[in-house]
Amino acid sequence: MYLQRYAMDRSSQFADVTQLAVVGDPWLDESVRRPTASFASQDLDRQAGNARNQLLSALAERVGIFFFYSSDCAMCEAQVPIMKMAQRDFKVVPISLDGKDLPSAPFSDVKADSGHAEMLGVEQLPAIYLASPDGQFAPIAQGAIALNEMRERMIIAARKAGWVTEEEFNKTRPILNLEDNLSEVLPMDALGSAASEGETNFIPPAELLNIINHTTQGN
Structure with a gap:
């Protein structure tokens, strides 16, 4: 029990020393990047959310979405409402691997796969890719995915592909002073x-x- 008490006291002492070192040092104080005050963090979240919406709107003018599916894929059918919501901003190109529409026939312009799935290495359905007019592709997901996560991944994929700048990308993150x-x-x-x-x-x-x-x- 004495050893346990000693360990607990040493742990508490370390925590106190750490706190003393962190306060006032912008390189160590995490609140410099992410405020602890709820009103400030909420405002930061709002700004980042607005920046995400603006960036996605700008991205939608430059790239579209390839949506790979097959007519007998239940998860593909489940993904359709999400793709319909994405279609409000992005041009969605539905590509059927077996050349058939889904049972609910949600799309009016279904295209049969002409080799893109193999070229991109599609293994699981549904599969979602960003596609640029010059033939560049960026993977978003292989498998069903929620809208918010898809939007987040689209921004990350666009950054990796060079379609958005680092400055544009950083504005979508609810973090300050990223240069530190x-x-x-x-x-x-x-x-x-x-x-x-x-x-x-x-x-x-x-x-x-x-x-x-x-x-x-x-x-």
Whole structure:
């Protein structure tokens, strides 16, 4: 029991020291990126939500959605209402792998697959891809997916494909001061010099701390 008490006290002591170190340091204080006050975090969420809507509207003018399905796929039928909602903003191209419509015949312009599914590596249905007029594709999902998640993935996929800029992408995230990212601001030449030889490129903690202090404090 004494050992347990000791461990608990040490844990509490560590938590107190950590709190003292974090307060007032913009590199460590997470509230600098995400406010803890509910009114501030809610406002940040609202701004990010507006930015997402604007970015998706702009994206809809540049790319469309390929919706792969087969007529005997129950999950494909279940996905239809989501695709209908997406169709309010995006041009949705329904592509049937067996050349037939779904039982509910939800689409008026069904296209038979002409090799796109194999080219894109479609393994599961329904499959959803973003498609640009110049023949570029970005995978969104293979399997049924909810609208909100699909919208989030579309933004991520568009960033990976280079259809939106990093600045546009960052505005959709409910986080502030993304430039205060230690993994990006630490000089690569200093990290390379401090790394040990070998496959691991291990950097001794003391060396890494010196680099961090020099970068963040300008010493």
